[in-house]
Amino acid sequence: MRIINYTIRSMIVILGLLIITSTIFEQMDTQMRIVFGVVFILFGIYRLIMYYTQERRYKFLEENDEDN
Numbered sequence: 001m002r003i004i005n006y007t008i009r010s011m012i013v014i015l016g017l018l019i020i021t022s023t024i025f026e027q028m029d030t031q032m033r034i035v036f037g038v039v040f041i042l043f044g045i046y047r048l049i050m051y052y053t054q055e056r057r058y059k060f061l062e063e064n065d066e067d068n
Helices: 002-020 030-067
Strands: none
Touching: 002 030
């Protein structure tokens, strides 16, 4: 399940890169394409960071429960 979460979140970043490089949505206005690409990249990075921190927090809480 963990691999799927990281894969999907990474695919959002890759989609943003594809939009910026005009691999997809070639007919879209250049400025609009760049804005969409940057938003996708930042959103993907945000989701990766949030998932990583939540995973660490869960492991930390799980380890503390075992100690008690």
